[in-house]
């Protein structure tokens with residue numbers, strides 16, 4: 256990928272992030288609880304910001320001649336026991352209360368987040384020491400610490416909130432550390448390291464994004480807790496009486512509850528509503544983020560409408576034509592899409608049609624991202640949960656696995672075939688074998704279940720299969736765990752597994768990509784030999800025209816989710832019609848001797864064999 260492509264990719268990620276953010280905000284506002292919470296908090300924040308404008312008096316100005324007065328035009332909510340304006344104290348109290356809660360959250364995040372990021376990412380000594388400190392902090396009784404701080408430093412609300420923030424920081428530390436540990440060994444983090452990104456960039460770009468959402472949710476809750484603790488301490492008379500806060504007002508109101516109950520009512524309402532709104536906001540953010548993760552699948556109808564806009568003239572939901580039942584697999588006008596946060600559907604496979612017959616090898620070729628695997632996964636029913644079938648149908652042996660009106664692959668219909676008559680050879684042999692079980696166990700279990708044979712018979716078959724796929728010591732490999740064999744052997748084991756239940760169709764998704772070049776040729780030879788001897792249909796997904804020339808009878812060329820050309824391999828190699836196919840072939844042939852046998856008129860069987868042997 257060139258630098259420009261990387262930058263384009265990043266800007267795309269940025270745009271996507273903006274779309275997701277605006278989607279989350281919309282979701283919060285659509286949720287009635289979220290809307291109420293945002294409304295209340297906006298009001299409180301406005302009160303706090305505009306306190307100087309909205310309050311007619313200084314919060315500590317006392318009119319001794321007008322104590323415990325009822326509301327009038329001068330004192331909108333009346334006065335307290337020393338003649339201070341309740342409304343002015345309430346709006347200034349909003350400012351102090353909110354700022355001190357934010358201070359508490361900032362201290363907790365400021366300590367817990369970086370410490371959690373470093374401990375989770377680097378582990379080692381820092382992690383050990385940080386854990387030790389966190390355990391001590393968590394063991395401290397919070398209220399006793401706060402009372403001690405009050406006794407040592409006086410009644411300052413700011414100092415108590417800093418202390419409380421320190422006490423709450425372990426929650427952020429643990430949250431962050433666990434999240435970071437879960438992603439630090441992901442391949443994309445390794446890739447970023449290999450690409451030369453500094454640790455700070457990796458943490459900022461790849462790791463921080465994982466913890467951002469839970470931190471926001473936790474912060475909303477922490478602000479609520481800070482307000483309640485702060486108000487509680489002040490209610491007990493431990494606050495600073497010279498600073499107008501809701502807690503101090505609550506304490507004052509309680510002392511005069513029999514003389515003027517509204518003195519208690521206003522701060523209690525303000526505290527209750529603000530804490531409630533913060534908790535509701537936290538819940539609404541969580542719900543919105545969960546929704547964003549599993550974006551609602553669009554209904555086939557609405558997607559169909561989108562198709563007709565984006566691909567005018569395309570036949571919708573064409574049913575498999577009568578007389579095509581004899582095809583082993585028939586894919587008709589298949590479309591696969593992913594619903595996006597902004598409500599659109601990103602099509603990754605569009606209007607793809609082909610068929611495979613028994614004993615035939617179809618190659619699906621195209622550059623990375625052209626939709627080859629998504630097409631293969633549609634036949635296998637292995638598409639991710641978010642994927643939608645947005646058009647077309649798939650038929651296996653005369654039966655639909657995706658009927659023309661389906662918007663997903665029918666797992667119940669497919670279970671009749673998958674693992675029994677349709678098998679799969681994956682791209683990454685190692686990650687497709689379960690490290691907890693021996694290779695023998697992983698070969699025997701499906702045979703016992705599908706072929707209904709005894710374990711001992713299945714073992715005999717497994718040993719024979721391992722021998723057939725070229726494993727030199729079948730018994731040893733049978734008893735080995737996946738980590739004890741090489742990548743090439745693991746792929747042979749998977750090929751043995753793929754043919755073990757006598758399938759009619761094998762789907763091989765770039766079966767040699769993860770293997771050493773020398774092993775690639777062996778594995779391809781093996782697939783070719785097995786295909787011929789078992790007379791199975793094969794769909795071979797590859798980006799390599801050489802492999803296509805070597806193995807396939809027909810080829811489908813894909814570009815950007817669409818099939819640009821399909822036909823007999825020799826015909827297409829000799830006379831590619833589509834400019835993209837010509838380009839693909841051109842890039843394969845660059846710097847190589849002209850393939851005279853491909854352009855010669857000799858289309859005899861012998862010629863065909865020669866072509867295949869030439870392997871581009």
Ligand SMILES: Nc1ncnc2c1ncn2[C@@H]1O[C@H](COP(=O)(O)OP(=O)(O)OP(=O)(O)O)[C@@H](O)[C@H]1O
Pocket residue numbers: 593603621622623624625626627628629630639641798
């Ligand atoms: N889970 C997903 N969500 C959204 N888009 C996806 C998802 N999986 C794949 N895609 C997109 O589908 C497109 C086709 O992917 P596919 O894996 O079929 O490509 P491919 O041709 O097999 O490429 P490769 O040879 O690299 O495997 C790509 O643009 C990819 O980004």
